[in-house]
Amino acid sequence: MLRYLKYSGIAGGVIYWLFVAWAVKENPWFSFWENALSDLGTAEANFPWIYNYGLMFTAVFILAFSIYLIISAENKLETVGGAYVSISAIFLALIGVFPGGTRPHTFVSTYFFVQFFLGMLIYGAGSKDRVIRYGSGLLFALALLGTLVSWPSVALIETYEIVLIMVFTALVALSGTH
Numbered sequence: 462m463l464r465y466l467k468y469s470g471i472a473g474g475v476i477y478w479l480f481v482a483w484a485v486k487e488n489p490w491f492s493f494w495e496n497a498l499s500d501l502g503t504a505e506a507n508f509p510w511i512y513n514y515g516l517m518f519t520a521v522f523i524l525a526f527s528i529y530l531i532i533s534a535e536n537k538l539e540t541v542g543g544a545y546v547s548i549s550a551i552f553l554a555l556i557g558v559f560p561g562g563t564r565p566h567t568f569v570s571t572y573f574f575v576q577f578f579l580g581m582l583i584y585g586a587g588s589k590d591r592v593i594r595y596g597s598g599l600l601f602a603l604a605l606l607g608t609l610v611s612w613p614s615v616a617l618i619e620t621y622e623i624v625l626i627m628v629f630t631a632l633v634a635l636s637g638t639h
Contacts, residue, residue: 466529470630473522477623480515487511497615499561499570509560516557523577524550526630530584538587545580549573574622578604581629596632600625 484501485491487508491501502512527550530543552573559565578601585597604625612618 463529463532466525466532468634469522469529470526471627471634473519473526474623474627474630476522477515477519480511480518484508484512484515492614493616493620494614495616497561498619499556499566500616502557502560503562504560505562513557513560517554520550520554520557523553526550526633527580530580530633534584534587535589536587539584540587542580542582542584542587545576545583547580549576549580552576574604577626578622581626584633590636593632593636597629600629 481498481501484506488501488506499512500506502509502516506512524547527543527547530546531540534540534543549572552569555569556566556573559569581597582601585594585601588594588597604622607618607621607625610618612621
């Protein structure tokens with residue numbers, strides 16, 4: 462079972478982008494250069510449930526990945542890092558519950574990223590695997606640097622940050638440890 466949980470982060474990323482592709486197909490007005498990804502889940506979108514349920518479904522996979530991180534943890538830092546990632550999964554689901562245009566949306570979407578990246582950094586700090594340890598530090602730095610760039614749209618910075626998350630899940634899944 463642990464072997465399957467190890468790859469659930471990668472699966473979550475793939476599933477998320479499949480839902481995004483479906484939502485974009487149903488919303489030809491959407492532009493990665495002008496919109497936020499969450500615009501696909503607003504009341505103005507065609508079939509907003511596609512994007513919002515996609516977030517909730519993806520959250521299940523991120524939660525499974527966090528369970529892998531916690532169960533396979535070899536020390537307290539890895540355990541705490543996994544716990545932060547589990548909290549991020551809850552915030553990811555809440556983005557679907559509170560879509561763009563609702564009052565809590567900005568908070569839950571921001572905290573998804575904050576919790577995941579903090580969890581990644583903490584987990585990496587505790588990892589004995591050099592690739593995960595230094596990779597998570599580099600990815601965290603890249604995430605911080607990404608917030609300093611003047612992006613043409615919110616969707617592009619969101620995509621950038623999601624790609625960093627996907628790289629971390631791949632680093633963990635493909636590492637030789639656990």
